[in-house]
Amino acid sequence: xxxxxxxxxxxxxxxxxxxxxxxxxxxxxxxxxxxxxxxxxxxxxxxxxxxxxxxxxxxxxxxxxxxxxxxxxxxxxxxxxxxxxxxxxxxxxxxxxxxxxxxxxxxxxxxxxxxxxxxxxxxxxxxxxxxxxxxxxxxxxxxxxxxxxxxxxxxxxxxxxxxxxxxxxxxxxxxxxxxxxxxxxxxxxxxxxxxxxxxxxxxxxxxxxxxxxxxxxxxxxxxxxxxxxxxxxxxxxxxxxxxxxxxxxxxxxxxxxxxxxxxxxxxxxxxxxxxxxxxxxxxxxxxxxxxxxxxxxxxxxxxxxxxxxxxxxxxxxxxxxxxxxxxxxxxxxx
Amino acid sequence: xxxxxxxxxxxxxxxxxxxxxxxxxxxxxxxxxxxxxxxxxxxxxxxxxxxxxxxxxxxxxxxxxxxxxxxxxxxxxxxxxxxxxxxxxxxxxxxxxxxxxxxxxxxxxxxxxxxxxxxxxxxxxxxxxxxxxxxxxxxxxxxxxxxxxxxxxxxxxxxxxxxxxxxxxxxxxxxxxxxxxxxxxxxxxxxxxxxxxxxxxxxxxxxxxxxxxxxxxxxxxxxxxxxxxxxxxxxxxxxxxxxxxxxxxxxxxxxxxxxxxxxxxxxxxxxxxxxxxxxxxxxxxxxxxx
Numbered sequence: 022x023x024x025x026x027x028x029x030x031x032x033x034x035x036x037x038x039x040x041x042x043x044x045x046x047x048x049x050x051x052x053x054x055x056x057x058x059x060x061x062x063x064x065x066x067x068x069x070x071x072x073x074x075x076x077x078x079x080x081x082x083x084x085x086x087x088x089x090x091x092x093x094x095x096x097x098x099x100x101x102x103x104x105x106x107x108x109x110x111x112x113x114x115x116x117x118x119x120x121x122x123x124x125x126x127x128x129x130x131x132x133x134x135x136x137x138x139x140x141x142x143x144x145x146x147x148x149x150x151x152x153x154x155x156x157x158x159x160x161x162x163x164x165x166x167x168x169x170x171x172x173x174x175x176x177x178x179x180x181x182x183x184x185x186x187x188x189x190x191x192x193x194x195x196x197x198x199x200x201x202x203x204x205x206x207x208x209x210x211x212x213x214x215x216x217x218x219x220x221x222x223x224x225x226x227x228x229x230x231x232x233x234x235x236x237x238x239x240x241x242x243x244x245x246x247x248x249x250x251x252x253x254x255x256x257x258x259x260x261x262x263x264x265x266x267x268x269x270x271x272x273x274x275x276x277x278x279x280x281x282x283x284x285x286x287x288x289x290x291x292x293x294x295x296x297x298x299x300x301x302x303x304x305x306x307x308x309x310x311x312x313x314x315x316x317x318x319x320x321x322x323x324x325x326x327x328x329x330x331x332x333x334x335x336x337x338x339x340x341x342x343x344x345x346x347x348x349x350x351x352x353x354x355x
Numbered sequence: 356x357x358x359x360x361x362x363x364x365x366x367x368x369x370x371x372x373x374x375x376x377x378x379x380x381x382x383x384x385x386x387x388x389x390x391x392x393x394x395x396x397x398x399x400x401x402x403x404x405x406x407x408x409x410x411x412x413x414x415x416x417x418x419x420x421x422x423x424x425x426x427x428x429x430x431x432x433x434x435x436x437x438x439x440x441x442x443x444x445x446x447x448x449x450x451x452x453x454x455x456x457x458x459x460x461x462x463x464x465x466x467x468x469x470x471x472x473x474x475x476x477x478x479x480x481x482x483x484x485x486x487x488x489x490x491x492x493x494x495x496x497x498x499x500x501x502x503x504x505x506x507x508x509x510x511x512x513x514x515x516x517x518x519x520x521x522x523x524x525x526x527x528x529x530x531x532x533x534x535x536x537x538x539x540x541x542x543x544x545x546x547x548x549x550x551x552x553x554x555x556x557x558x559x560x561x562x563x564x565x566x567x568x569x570x571x572x573x574x575x576x577x578x579x580x581x582x583x584x585x586x587x588x589x590x591x592x593x594x595x596x597x598x599x600x601x602x603x604x605x606x607x608x609x610x611x612x613x614x615x616x617x618x619x620x621x622x623x624x625x626x627x628x629x630x631x632x633x634x635x636x637x638x639x640x641x642x643x644x645x
Contacts, residue, residue: 095445100444100445100448102390102448102452147624147627147628148624148627150627151627153444154388154444154447154448155582157388157444157448158388158578158581158582159582159623159627161390161574161575161578162575162578162579162582162620162623163620165571165575166575166616166617166619166620169613169616169617170616170617170620172613173611173613173614173616173617174613174617275456275571279456282449282452286449290445314464315460315463315464316460316461316464318456318457318460319456319457319460319461319464321453321456322452322453322454322455322456322457322458322460323453323457324453325449325450325452325453325456326436326450326453326454326457329440329446329449329450329453330436330439330440330446330450333440333446
């Protein structure tokens with residue numbers, strides 16, 4: 022007797038699909054819980070954690086932002102292997118504003134976010150004509166080469182970097198600023214894929230030539246997606262500059278390219294919540310595993326391979342499916 | 356000054372071509388961008404170092420075994436990992452990148468860094484050529500490089516397996532209908548690419564030392580050469596490696612060694628602006644780039 026697995030939507034999912042969700046608290050909670058729990062978590066976690074884990078929470082949020090920025094690019098058909106470029110550009114922009122021109126961190130931060138986005142977009146404009154693997158190759162090379170350029174030309178402090186950058190006024194401002202940015206990015210861009218604008222970007226990912234056929238200038242849309250994504254990346258870089266009170270060549274390091282990809286892939290590519298979930302799993306994990314040093318990056322590499330091959334949908338989509346549907350074994354009819 | 360720069364630029368170009376040709380072969384035939392290429396290069400070097408120094412095998416035997424080992428590793432990588440994500444560019448890139456990262460960082464973690472990790476030169480001798488002091492190893496690199504490229508050309512144009520390779524590269528479905536197994540050919544393409552990386556490592560590593568960061572820089576150089584030359588085109592790889600090789604060496608002697616990387620980056624950006632498909636990338640131009 023052969024059996025197959027059948028997936029059926031849960032009753033509560035069907036009931037809460039339209040206006041009848043308002044019938045009972047249970048249905049409303051079913052809809053609201055997945056949104057409210059992370060928001061409450063973001064707001065309450067900083068209060069509960071000790072000083073050390075607050076720092077970890079900072080880097081979780083920063084990597085979650087980078088993963089979101091990676092995912093927005095990936096949804097528009099651009100595979101980026103060099104998120105460190107966005108991170109580093111933002112970090113250096115904020116560092117320069119603060120170190121050379123003496124801007125207050127709260128002024129330098131937004132300007133660095135926009136500036137980093139503009140510089141990255143301008144730098145990558147010639148590369149936008151490439152797609153798929155070609156884009157990924159160039160993106161991998163650029164941050165690694167920029168490191169050598171800073172080393173060679175000795176601009177912005179060369180190998181020593183810029184130190185003595187003014188930190189943000191208070192620890193709580195720091196924590197809630199980055200949490201707020203994370204929520205803004207997560208919930209602000211969550212609906213984007215379903216909007217007309219997001220559909221164009223999705224179309225570019227699926228089949229760019231048919232989008233061109235529809236008379237849409239795909240380079241203009243790609244440039245916009247790139248600007249959105251690189252601004253988010255630049256914000257996280259600029260923010261980290263003020264946390265570390267230092268900016269130097271390590272901001273272009275491979276870590277800032279790999280971890281966001283790993284987070285997005287583990288969490289669930291194609292979904293911003295997945296990227297965030299991935300960062301909330303991987304960064305604390307790597308903090309716990311700090312003792313094993315360099316072996317962490319080996320583990321990230323293996324995570325990438327295992328998830329891409331064995332669970333390509335990622336953890337988020339898996340959980341989402343379990344939440345919405347139940348599974349049962351049924352007999353296969355003759 | 357000028358002549359010996361030319362001699363060294365020539366050698367540098369051949370080194371670049373050797374580094375890039377395996378990557379290019381794999382990509383041109385199976386469409387897999389093997390981002391684990393640098394890791395395979397370094398693995399081959401470490402394996403022959405271990406066979407040579409820990410098991411005390413003769414040098415040429417250990418080099419031979421390490422080339423075979425790396426070729427096998429490439430085939431296994433394709434069969435067990437890449438085959439499952441074939442055709443999905445994003446997954447292929449991430450999977451190979453993850454493999455490469457894991458291998459390189461594992462070597463770094465195990466502490467394989469230092470000047471003692473190097474391979475001996477084949478013949479310890481030096482010559483004066485055009486006023487330049489050139490050692491035997493560099494001359495052998497040029498000879499091996501030329502032979503390898505010639506051998507590859509003969510292989511892809513005059514053997515049935517090589518013709519099958521090109522068939523798959525040109526049109527996979529038509530090749531399938533003629534009885535060429537595309538999965539098998541792609542396995543061979545990835546493993547041959549890995550083997551070429553191992554050969555390049557065996558020849559080039561005696562000039563320097565083995566380190567995980569060498570893996571990254573080989574990958575970057577191979578990518579740079581392939582992007583400029585046009586992926587999947589062997590002629591393009593040779594021309595591009597001469598362009599980058601000469602540009603690097605001349606900036607090194609006339610400006611400063613720090614600037615060599617900037618020259619490559621500028622070259623990539625300029626080529627992409629002027630001709631996005633690379634210098635010789637007319638093949639599949641419409642399909643893969645816009």
